[in-house]
Amino acid sequence: MYALRRWWERYGIQTALVTAALSTALFVRQTQGGMLLETYQLITRPFQGNPAQQDRLATAQAQELQQRLIELESRNQRLEELLGFVSAKKTKGVTAPVIGRSADHWWQQVILGRGNQDGIQVGSIVLSPGGLVGRISNVTAHTSQVLLLSDPSSRVGVTISRSRFMGFLRGKAANRAVMEFFEKVPDVRRGDVVSTSSFSQLFPAGIPIGRIESVDLNKSPAPEAVIELTAPINYLEWATVYPNSANLGEPQLISPPVPTADETPAPKATP
Amino acid sequence: MNMALEDLFDRHPISRPLVNWGVTVISVLMCLLVLPMRLPGMELAGIGPNWLLIWVVAWSVKRTMFQGALAGLILGLLQDGMTSPSPTHALSLTLIGVLTARLQKQRYIEEDFISVALIVFGMAVLAETVTAIQFSLQGGRSLMEIWTYHQFVALSSAILSSLWAPVVYFPLNRWWERMGLIEQV
Numbered sequence: 001m002y003a004l005r006r007w008w009e010r011y012g013i014q015t016a017l018v019t020a021a022l023s024t025a026l027f028v029r030q031t032q033g034g035m036l037l038e039t040y041q042l043i044t045r046p047f048q049g050n051p052a053q054q055d056r057l058a059t060a061q062a063q064e065l066q067q068r069l070i071e072l073e074s075r076n077q078r079l080e081e082l083l084g085f086v087s088a089k090k091t092k093g094v095t096a097p098v099i100g101r102s103a104d105h106w107w108q109q110v111i112l113g114r115g116n117q118d119g120i121q122v123g124s125i126v127l128s129p130g131g132l133v134g135r136i137s138n139v140t141a142h143t144s145q146v147l148l149l150s151d152p153s154s155r156v157g158v159t160i161s162r163s164r165f166m167g168f169l170r171g172k173a174a175n176r177a178v179m180e181f182f183e184k185v186p187d188v189r190r191g192d193v194v195s196t197s198s199f200s201q202l203f204p205a206g207i208p209i210g211r212i213e214s215v216d217l218n219k220s221p222a223p224e225a226v227i228e229l230t231a232p233i234n235y236l237e238w239a240t241v242y243p244n245s246a247n248l249g250e251p252q253l254i255s256p257p258v259p260t261a262d263e264t265p266a267p268k269a270t271p
Numbered sequence: 272m273n274m275a276l277e278d279l280f281d282r283h284p285i286s287r288p289l290v291n292w293g294v295t296v297i298s299v300l301m302c303l304l305v306l307p308m309r310l311p312g313m314e315l316a317g318i319g320p321n322w323l324l325i326w327v328v329a330w331s332v333k334r335t336m337f338q339g340a341l342a343g344l345i346l347g348l349l350q351d352g353m354t355s356p357s358p359t360h361a362l363s364l365t366l367i368g369v370l371t372a373r374l375q376k377q378r379y380i381e382e383d384f385i386s387v388a389l390i391v392f393g394m395a396v397l398a399e400t401v402t403a404i405q406f407s408l409q410g411g412r413s414l415m416e417i418w419t420y421h422q423f424v425a426l427s428s429a430i431l432s433s434l435w436a437p438v439v440y441f442p443l444n445r446w447w448e449r450m451g452l453i454e455q456v
Contacts, residue, residue: 017292018341025348033352040304100307103353104360105318105424106402111307152412173420174317234317 037143041113044099060130063230067131067193067208071161075206093127093240094118099143108151108171110134112239115142120241123202128239130231131208132156132196136241144241149177149209150233157200158209163187166197167222169209175229177210180222188215194227204245291450298443302326303349313431318424320431322439323350324398327364328391329440331371333447339368358405363398370394387440388433395429 028036096118100111114120116139124136126146134154138145147154150171158169158179165188167181179194192212198205210229217223280287302322313319323346331339347361354360371390403421407414 013288021296021345022341022348025345025352028352029348029356031352032356033349036303036349036353039300040307043304044308101309101317101319103303103306103350105399105428106406106420107354109354152416172416 032138032145034140037111037140037145040111041099041143044113060128060230060232064130064208067161067195067211067230070193071195071206071208074161074164093242094120095238095240096120096144097238098236107153108148108173108233109137110146110148110236110239112144112146112241113142114241115140115144117141119243120144121243123244125203125207125242125244126239127207127242128231128236131210131229132203133231133233133236133239135202135244146239148233149229149231150175156203156209157197158194159197160186160188160212161193161195161208163192166199167225169194169227172226175231175233176213177227177229179212179225179227181225182222184223185217186223188212188225190214202244287450294446298439299326299346299349302439303353306350306353313435315427315431316423318427318431320435321395321398321428322432322435323347323360323364324367324395325391325432325436325439326443327368328371328387328394328436329443331368332374332387332390332440332444334372336369336372339370339372340365341368343368358402358409360402362405363401366401367394367398370397384437384440388436391436392429392433395432396425399425399428 094114096112096114098110099113102109110133112120112126120136120139122136122139124144126133126135132149134146134148134151136144137147148171149156149169150173152171152173154171156169157166159166163186165181165183165186167179167186169177169179172178181188190212194209194212196203196205196207196209208230210227210231213226213228215223215225276290279290302325305322306319309317309319327339327343327346330342343363343365344361347359347364350360350364371394374390399421403417403425406412406417
């Protein structure tokens with residue numbers, strides 16, 4: 001008993017401090033740094049709200065419009081055969097400033113300065129002038145973390161807008177991504193526009209992503225193409241967050257009627 | 272400033288560990304909050320310095336292996352909270368805490384910024400290698416991609432971290448030395 005008390009007198013405070021530090025660290029890890037991110041948002045608030053680089057945005061926006069046009073044109077033939085189409089009503093998005101980047105080099109993430117107070121949820125889609133950026137992976141009251149398309153762990157089902165050949169895309173750092181085709185001999189060439197396909201569970205179909213930069217048809221097991229993402233991921237300052245609903249990118253079919261309750265986000269497939 | 276602190280410590284002995292730990296905790300918090308920032312001069316091809324690694328090295332240089340490991344574990348868990356918990360950062364930072372303490376710098380190497388910067392350089396490369404190994408074992412990414420990216424990340428992170436190491440090391444070391452001196456008296 002005496003030995004125990006002496007030990008406590010000597011090491012008591014240290015033990016208590018270490019325990020406190022360890023439990024704080026575990027708490028932060030379990031809550032995915034929620035409090036830290038909130039503090040960060042509070043501190044960086046005076047520096048937010050820089051107007052975005054207008055010229056870069058303008059060219060990116062023009063590119064996006066062009067891509068959407070190509071996407072629509074190539075789908076036109078298909079649409080004409082069907083009856084009962086209406087153009088989808090555009091869901092309203094939340095515009096959020098980018099307040100931080102990833103806290104580590106191995107993850108391609110971005111921190112936005114809006115959170116679930118503004119209606120952002122895990123799984124929401126993040127767009128910027130230029131196209132798809134990523135999806136929300138973590139939300140606190142005033143911040144949200146975006147897993148970028150260029151992260152190697154994000155997988156998206158994509159399609160070539162011109163020839164409708166399908167494949168999936170995985171990130172490859174910076175603003176590049178690799179597309180793997182499902183077919184052995186896809187009809188694809190440099191400059192083709194790539195957008196999300198209807199097979200994608202995490203993203204609505206028809207959102208522009210980027211252009212084909214190079215194609216490697218001899219790659220085994222499946223042909224691959226390198227895609228240049230059109231969204232300015234490296235110097236992103238603003239992004240728009242939309243809830244994940246099917247009518248974001250594609251006009252919706254009225255017949256057969258789609259039940260409105262079906263608008264719940266698609267089941268989470270681990271990316 | 273000095274006098275005021277001494278006075279406070281003399282009058283309330285309990286305040287000394289409190290102030291000491293308060294400064295330590297605040298320094299960790301600052302390192303954490305600076306992690307997502309990419310200020311001009313702190314960035315090389317989109318990669319910033321690894322502030323937590325610098326902190327762990329600064330802490331462990333003059334401490335025991337156990338203390339180094341503990342600091343690495345705690346800061347690793349904190350960084351997990353900021354990014355993604357798998358693979359964990361706790362492993363690489365714990366290893367770095369132990370190794371830095373093991374170096375016994377005060378016995379073999381002269382005390383200056385250059386040697387600390389060199390230690391940080393080596394440890395940053397080591398930390399990224401540990402992470403790359405974790406990714407390789409975890410699967411999901413192709414090995415070739417991981418290790419090509421590793422070369423790029425390890426080099427940029429090591430260069431930047433070692434350049435910025437004195438900013439963390441110098442004030443913290445001064446503070447801990449002073450607290451140590453006061454405690455000895």
